[in-house]
Amino acid sequence: MTDTTWTGKRVTVAGLGVSGIPAARVLRGLGAQVTVVNDGDDDRSRAQAAELEALGVTVRLGDGATLPEGTELIVTAPGWKPDKPLFLAAAEAGVEIWGDVELAWRLRGHGRGEPAPWLAVTGTNGKTTTVRMLASILEAAGLRTAAVGNIGVSLLDAVLGDEQYDVLAVELSSYQLHWAPSLRAHSAAVLNLAPDHLDWHGSMEAYAADKGRIYEGNQVACVYNVQDPATEALVREADVEEGCRAIGFTLGPPAPSQLGVVDGILVDRAFVANRRKNAQELADVSDVDPPAPHNIANALAAAALARAYGVEPAAVRDGLRAFRPDAHRIEHVADVAGVAYVDDSKATNTHAAEASLAAYDPIVWIAGGLAKGAAFDELVEKSAKRLRGAVLIGADRALIREALARHAPEVPVVDLDRTDTGAMSAAVREAARLARPGDTVLMAPACASMDMFTNYNKRGEAFADAVRELAPERD
Structure with a gap:
């Protein structure tokens, strides 16, 4: 797209925040007439509005429902639901709706030559870890890259900033994919599919369909999870470029056109000569931190995307060895009296x-929070044999307690009737009482945190602080 495409174009940006503000600035810089609409009207919103108005942007606070007159395009924050009145009015008026990812895709390489290709990742869980692993592998290969998108680094900044990239590792949520109709990645992966955000999408079918958009138009590889047939079904339904391949990853020995694990080694039978007979060693399972099963799956998906881009095996190994996971993702906090304490607050x-529960045995499980409409029977049934005990906190802990009563009645349960932030210290003390040497106390809540904490990070910090209170004083 050229600057003349945007000069005078009337664009409405829906929502202030991490995506709306950069979008408004970029569009105004391209010469568009930009109006930002926002539901909220608080001190923070007014301060943000003042900064944008100084650039010539019109801002309407407290009115995110009305379509501004003359709007030719809407660029929306990814979290705005499709059934908002603003979007219904846009559909009636024939106005296109893009997300910030779509805008970044359209503007990539703007005035700077050939744009960097995108290696894209989505899934219900594991996206951020996989994208960061992928970026580490690409860096080990000597490529200029960045982990961007839903991971927190704006795609608009990545495609329009001063830094020149060879390739981008892109995390995409189902929200972002919903509003990105023309995205066409070099290669993409769907890690897994499980019910999530159904209040936003309306159904599991709609949620899966939005995840599956990531495969549309793929050039080289559609990477799927062999253990999750729903991801392979999305590959089969995708309209891809001729020659694009379906590449599976599995925790078992791989078939041709798959990556997998053989005798503790990550191996590639997809991007090798004579893949029916040959396999390429990539790394040891011990090179993955932590080597929990679901994290091995993340590493295989990252390796598949890197190999699709042409990265050599040694860089896969070196990149995985260099990678360190983010906080609150199956993070070992401490060993106290022979018991391991693990923080997986990100398990929302x-x-x-x-x-997370599949990675340890035996476990004293700390769980609970906001259930977001989830049911816990299947989770408890699958994990019951690993449980030494359970400590429940949070607003919806009764749902987990009832599932434990149905499927693991022999497991001792401590139900803490508290939702204050101090409840975490009590939960850790109760878990320590139930645990024996060799056990793992695992805080994997299976729920959102906002009933008790600002976010999952604060919940994880509270857990770590409580564990440290247990540790004997050191000189």
Whole structure:
């Protein structure tokens, strides 16, 4: 797109925040007539509005429902639901709606030559870890890259900033994919699919369809999870470029056109000569931190995307060795009296908690929070044999307690009737009482944190602080 495409174009940006403000600035810089609409009208919003108005942007606070007159395009924050009155009015008026990812895709390489290709990742869980692993591998290969998108670094900044990239590792949420109709990645992966954000999408089918958009138009590889047939089904339904391949990853020995694990080694039978007979060693399982099953799956997906881009095996190994996971993702906090304490506060849904629980045995499980409409029977049924005990906190802990009563009645349960932030210290003390040497106390809540904490980071910090209170004083 050229600057003349945007000169005088009337664009409405829906929502202030991490995506709306950069979008408004970029569009105004391209010469568009920009109006920002925002539901909120608080001190922070007014301060943000003042900064944009100084650039010539019109801002309407407290009115995110009305379509500004003459709007030719809407660029929306990803979290705005499709059934908002603003979007219904836009559809009636024939106005296109893009997300910030779509805008970044359209503007990539703007005035700077050939744009960097995108290696894209989505899934219910594991996206951020996989994208950061992928970026580490690409860096080990000597490529100029960045982990961007839903991971926190704006795609608009990445495609329009001063830094020149060879390739981008891109995390995309289902919200972002919903509003990105023309995205066409070099290669993409869907890590897994489980019910999540159904209040936003309306159904599991709609949620899966939005995830599947990531495969549309792929050039080289559509990477899927062999253990999750729903991801392969999305590959089969995708309209891709001729020659694009379906590449599976599995925790078992790989078939041709797959990556997998053989005798503790990550191996590639997809991007090798004569893949029916040959396999390429990539790394040891011990090179993955931590080597939990679901994290091995993340590493295989990252390796598949890197190999699709042409990265050599040694860079896969070196990149995985250099990678360090973010905080509150199956993070070992301490060993106290022979018991390991692990913080997986990021396990905010049942699918993530199931993966975390599968990594340890026996476990004293700390769980609870805001259930977001989730059911816990399947999670408890699958994990029951690993549980030494459970300590429940948070607003919706009764749902987990009832599932434990149905499927693990022999497991001792401590139900803390508290939702204050101090409840975490009490939960850790109760877990320590139930645990025996060799056990793991695992905080994998399977719920959102906002009933008790600002976010999952604060919840994880509270857990770590409580564990340190248990540790004997050191000189």
